[in-house]
Amino acid sequence: MTTQARSRVLVVGINYAPENIGTGKYTSEMCSWLAGRGHAVRMITAPPYYPAWQIWHGHSGVWFRRQEIDGVEVIRCPLWVPAKPSGLKRLLHLGSFGVSSALALVASLGWRPTHVVAIAPTLVSAPAAWLVSRLVGARCQIHIQDFELDAALDMGIVQAGRFRLIAGACERWLLRRFDRVSTISPKMVERLGTKGVDVSKQMLLPNWADIDSIKPLDQPSPYRRELDIPDDAVVALYSGNMGLKQGLELLGEAALRLRDRPDIYFVFGGQGPGRDGLEAQCGHLPNVRFLGLQPKERLNEWLGLADIHLLPQRADVADLVMPSKLTGMLASGRPTLATALPDTGVALALNSCGRVVHPGDTAGFVDALRSLADDAGERCALGQIARQQAIATLARDDIMQRFEHSFTSVN
Structure with a gap:
């Protein structure tokens, strides 16, 4: 009414x-x-x-x-x-x-x-x-x-x-x-x-979350072809603001440590004062792609590019912010790998539909990313739970x- x-x-x-x-x-x-x-x-x-x-x-x-x-x-x-x-x-x-x-x-x-x-x-x-x-x-x-x-x-x-x-x-x-x-x-x-x-x-x-516009893709995202990423490669996607609160250096270090995994592609999309440093850190790697912010009308294709969403966060902003990008990640039906302290908002939100490691634990982050990349079944299961959580609560x-x-x- x-x-x-x-x-x-x-x-x-x-x-x-x-x-x-x-x-x-x-x-x-x-x-x-x-x-x-x-x-x-x-x-x-x-x-x-x-x-x-x-x-x-x-x-x-x-x-x-x-x-x-x-x-x-x-x-x-x-x-x-x-x-x-x-x-x-x-x-x-x-x-x-x-x-x-x-x-x-x-x-x-x-x-x-x-x-x-x-x-x-x-x-x-x-x-x-x-x-x-x-x-x-x-x-x-x-x-x-x-x-x-x-x-x-x-x-x-x-x-x-x-x-x-x-x-x-x-x-x-x-x-x-x-x-x-x-x-x-x-x-x-x-x-x-x-x-x-x-x-x-x-x-x-x-x-x-706009659960009607953002939903799991039933075929590879067109971005794969545009970025020259094979359909069978695993895409780890970071999308959004590249600022001081994100702890982006962790992503660059993860890309460097996984340079021997040509089947894992890192895609970083966004703008902000932290982008130049991240690009200098890992932009030279063949399995890393950088883009700017993507058009709103392509948001579903963009989020659907991910096999794994990446959500780094500094420990000193725990529960001072709740990353706004998380809602779209959940709605896209893909698992999220985040850094967060136990019992914080991000950790609780991803309790059943993602992986969470301690902020600053680079080795743990890389290990979790490698594990998810190697287990398509787990990625699918976590993604389905994420989608249902978005429908029920967002x-x-x-x-x-x-x-x-x-x-x-x-x-």
Whole structure:
């Protein structure tokens, strides 16, 4: 049953379509789904720049711009994008969006939103979102895709010291102001409690999989022919952002150690500040292929190229993020080899449909990859379980209907 056009939902987040990976993908699909249900949706965002850290052709980082995408009114706000992001440059980058998005949020007061949703990352736009909601009497929610502050501090992107105490206190104060705080994994929900968010405000809102568009292929992916990979070779695929949180050096080391296995091909697809290092590490090997981000319309063929999905992750970001790419991996009906600590969100998600080794255990990672490559039966069995898990737990309509009910039922 279609929802009547009674809600005006104002959303703010730094990433949005046409970015088709990470937070931008899920925020875009969320807004489009709500618009399709009859809600009026306005999205305040930046011009697309991720993951290459360069504003896309045809967009400007200097001017405000208004457009419509899939029934959603999109307001693009100017921001500064550093070519090589570092600690201070990242802060300036986020700060520029914080200022410009605040202006767009204040300008939306006359639109009289009934609900305001802030997407984190990035937290810099959350204070203005909360203030606008209070000025117009709207319900306010913050949805956390990753705990960016914790990750930046733990990974050393931003220096800690007194800053950790001050920033942590500000974050806790801010989160407690919102009517609802949602995040994408049970372990991340647990972390909300450590930040002082009342249980009554906590909500699990996992990222979903498009289980109708992404499904197991019944024949070899066309990418095999395009990349000159034999149909009987085993493809280990990494796809997505190539940034600091991924621990990509492990993939390069695995490719080097398995150079004597011409039947195993490594395909690395994506962009980001870590790509150059990975390409320098193993790009010279004959069984390694590098590509950029692939078109959304070829996503099923792209994910179906894998016999084994690769999901490296640094130990110091465990349960600060939940890799958004995992949903598509599961839906594709292929097993995943990941690095994760025991009892973390990734480890629990792959408990019955993949292999998990300790972050930094290169030998264990290579051994697990070699074992999976040698056992087609196990790969098939794990892939079938992965597909069934996606169908049972990651259907977009089921997740979004719970989200819609959560904010339309609160007065």
